[in-house]
Amino acid sequence: MIKVNDLIKSYSIDGQKFWAVDNVSLAIGKGDMTSIVGHSGSGKTTLLSLIGGLTKPDSGSIVVDKENLLAMSDNELSTFRNRKISFIYQFSSLIPTLTVLENVILPTVFGKQQPDGVAYARELLAIVGLENKMKVYPSQLSGGQQRRVAIARAFINAPELVLADEPTGDLDEETEEEMIGLFSSMNKNKGVTFLVVTHSTELAKRLGRQFKMHNGRIEEII
Amino acid sequence: MSRLNITSLAVKNLRRKIVRSLLLFLSVTVVTGTLFSATIFISSMQNALKIGTYRLGADVLVVPEKYAADARSALLAGEPTSFYMNRDILEKVKSVGGVKKASPQLFIKPTSFTCCYNVNAFLVAFDPTSDFTITPWLEKNLKKPLSGNEVITGRGMPVMAGDQISFFGTLFKVVGTMEPTGIKFFDQSIFMTMDAAYKMAEDSKTKSMQPISLSKDEISTVLVRVEEGIAPDRVAIRIEHDVDGVRAMASDEVISTVRKQLMGLLKGILIISALLWILSLLMMGFVFYMIVNERQRELGLLRSMGARKKHVFGLIITEAVIISGLGGIAGLISGSAILMIFKDAILQHLKLPYLLPQMTFLVELVLGAVIFSLLTGILSSLFPAVLASNMEPYEAIRKGE
Numbered sequence: 253m254i255k256v257n258d259l260i261k262s263y264s265i266d267g268q269k270f271w272a273v274d275n276v277s278l279a280i281g282k283g284d285m286t287s288i289v290g291h292s293g294s295g296k297t298t299l300l301s302l303i304g305g306l307t308k309p310d311s312g313s314i315v316v317d318k319e320n321l322l323a324m325s326d327n328e329l330s331t332f333r334n335r336k337i338s339f340i341y342q343f344s345s346l347i348p349t350l351t352v353l354e355n356v357i358l359p360t361v362f363g364k365q366q367p368d369g370v371a372y373a374r375e376l377l378a379i380v381g382l383e384n385k386m387k388v389y390p391s392q393l394s395g396g397q398q399r400r401v402a403i404a405r406a407f408i409n410a411p412e413l414v415l416a417d418e419p420t421g422d423l424d425e426e427t428e429e430e431m432i433g434l435f436s437s438m439n440k441n442k443g444v445t446f447l448v449v450t451h452s453t454e455l456a457k458r459l460g461r462q463f464k465m466h467n468g469r470i471e472e473i474i
Numbered sequence: 475m476s477r478l479n480i481t482s483l484a485v486k487n488l489r490r491k492i493v494r495s496l497l498l499f500l501s502v503t504v505v506t507g508t509l510f511s512a513t514i515f516i517s518s519m520q521n522a523l524k525i526g527t528y529r530l531g532a533d534v535l536v537v538p539e540k541y542a543a544d545a546r547s548a549l550l551a552g553e554p555t556s557f558y559m560n561r562d563i564l565e566k567v568k569s570v571g572g573v574k575k576a577s578p579q580l581f582i583k584p585t586s587f588t589c590c591y592n593v594n595a596f597l598v599a600f601d602p603t604s605d606f607t608i609t610p611w612l613e614k615n616l617k618k619p620l621s622g623n624e625v626i627t628g629r630g631m632p633v634m635a636g637d638q639i640s641f642f643g644t645l646f647k648v649v650g651t652m653e654p655t656g657i658k659f660f661d662q663s664i665f666m667t668m669d670a671a672y673k674m675a676e677d678s679k680t681k682s683m684q685p686i687s688l689s690k691d692e693i694s695t696v697l698v699r700v701e702e703g704i705a706p707d708r709v710a711i712r713i714e715h716d717v718d719g720v721r722a723m724a725s726d727e728v729i730s731t732v733r734k735q736l737m738g739l740l741k742g743i744l745i746i747s748a749l750l751w752i753l754s755l756l757m758m759g760f761v762f763y764m765i766v767n768e769r770q771r772e773l774g775l776l777r778s779m780g781a782r783k784k785h786v787f788g789l790i791i792t793e794a795v796i797i798s799g800l801g802g803i804a805g806l807i808s809g810s811a812i813l814m815i816f817k818d819a820i821l822q823h824l825k826l827p828y829l830l831p832q833m834t835f836l837v838e839l840v841l842g843a844v845i846f847s848l849l850t851g852i853l854s855s856l857f858p859a860v861l862a863s864n865m866e867p868y869e870a871i872r873k874g875e
């Protein structure tokens with residue numbers, strides 16, 4: 253599903269060059285559930301963004317679902333993201349002017365709109381336990397509830413790959429358990445591939461392979 | 475649930491900062507309103523000028539030298555006035571080369587209606603035998619010449635055919651009213667024959683508290699129609715050369731002085747409007763730049779969900795188009811309202827008649843104003859929209875806080 257080779261992404265700060273992602277190679281199979289751990293600043297978010305085609309590397313190659321991301325035009329990349337990749341961010345990522353339900357169906361606006369988009373959105377919201385908050389605005393939700401909406405949104409376009417950055421960071425144990433259950437069932441029933449950055453040992457345990465990042469470099473923990 | 479799309483996203487965004495949206499809306503309203511009302515105003519003035527001379531039917535107007543200014547305001551603004559010169563000027567004018575027809579008229583400024591009205595009426599007496607400006611109308615509508623104490627009145631007078639009105643102690647019978655012209659000289663005037671006017675003046679010495687001092691050998695003006703193929707202003711120059719003590723105004727000249735004033739006004743309005751427009755373009759551009767900056771993360775998130783550059787671009791432009799479109803429509807409405815409210819005051823000040831431009835022109839103007847305001851929106855948000863759509867999604871999301 254993901255094949256990354258010799259990936260390098262550097263930034264210059266005050267003329268000083270440093271490598272946020274330093275020569276990373278990685279291969280993740282279809283249907284894998286993989287976690288990445290590492291201190292903050294070690295390059296985890298940058299790596300996810302590279303794999304999701306949100307930014308370009310200095311060098312190296314990124315192949316997702318057999319497609320070479322670096323050879324795609326911006327439009328092709330957008331469509332690819334819309335159909336195949338979903339992001340769950342570590343910060344609140346809901347649009348404040350849209351209701352919970354509208355936030356969940358938002359990704360469908362930029363692709364071929366399925367006729368049952370709204371019905372599926374309701375279903376997903378029910379799964380994350382927010383079926384009675386659909387008409388509510390994000391500001392009226394707690395941080396944990398907002399996170400659950402973002403998780404529901406990640407599945408609306410039936411993605412093949414979910415890139416999640418600390419998806420359970422602000423959830424209580426019980427809710428975290430429910431979300432892990434949702435990830436597992438999406439993985440089992442729909443074959444969704446997960447690449448998850450997390451500090452939660454609970455979550456890491458439930459996922460398969462585990463990687464650790466340090467100063468932009470990555471190694472697999474066996 | 476209403477359908478979610480770029481337009482509804484734009485509307486929701488505009489509602490988020492309602493005060494800011496209102497400000498933008500108002501600035502477009504002001505600019506469009508100003509330009510719209512100014513254009514209508516100026517074009518109606520020019521219209522009035524054209525029709526004014528057309529209806530007047532004379533190519534050259536000969537008046538006493540001292541009263542040129544009065545004559546101009548009498549004809550263009552219907553400002554009642556009286557001035558007189560000797561009748562032998564008529565014969566002298568007739569003998570000037572290039573003059574085809576010449577006919578005298580008398581202007582008498584009444585002190586007030588003797589009965590009850592207090593209208594700014596203006597008495598105009600013409601000579602039925604030589605007249606070529608009023609008679610055609612009589613022939614067409616009345617089908618008989620005026621006789622004795624019969625008068626016809628402009629549409630602006632509060633009388634009807636069959637009514638009796640008295641001036642300076644003489645009773646007149648209204649036999650007809652003219653069509654509305656929008657020109658005060660016609661709409662506020664009462665037309666009678668020269669004979670009737672002289673008789674009224676004579677009788678006023680015994681019948682009226684305010685007698686007219688007018689003798690039979692006095693006239694106010696000579697209206698001239700020139701020979702075909704000769705320029706009125708050439709004839710006017712000849713008349714002034716050949717006849718002493720008169721001022722001969724080609725109808726074009728009457729208009730051109732007013733037009734000069736108008737052009738000055740037009741320039742002023744245009745400069746102000748252009749400045750206003752540039753100002754509001756800059757303001758809108760700046761505000762949309764702020765909007766894009768402020769929403770960087772959201773726009774980046776949309777991109778990560780699969781929004782294309784054109785979606786982000788379209789979202790920003792749509793917001794601008796909605797605001798400026800609504801602003802444009804509000805500008806049209808408020809511009810028309812202002813025109814209506816201040817019409818009379820402005821006209822009083824400029825001493826000009828007023829005529830609405832033609833319907834087709836109005837439609838063009840309304841369409842033009844709407845397109846103009848939309849263009850304002852698009853132009854001002856173009857740069858921010860391009861900027862927004864070209865942001866790298868990851869950078870936008872990272873820096874957006």
Ligand SMILES: Nc1ncnc2c1ncn2[C@@H]1O[C@H](COP(=O)(O)OP(=O)(O)O)[C@@H](O)[C@H]1O
Pocket residue numbers: 263264265272290291292293294295296297298299869872
């Ligand atoms: N756009 C950028 N400009 C400058 N430095 C950046 C940029 N993006 C990331 N970085 C730096 O790269 C390093 C890795 O960042 P990140 O991938 O967010 O780490 P993590 O997600 O593991 O905390 C950090 O030191 C961060 O400050």
Ligand SMILES: [Mg+2]
Pocket residue numbers: 293296297298342417
């Ligand atoms: Mg991070």
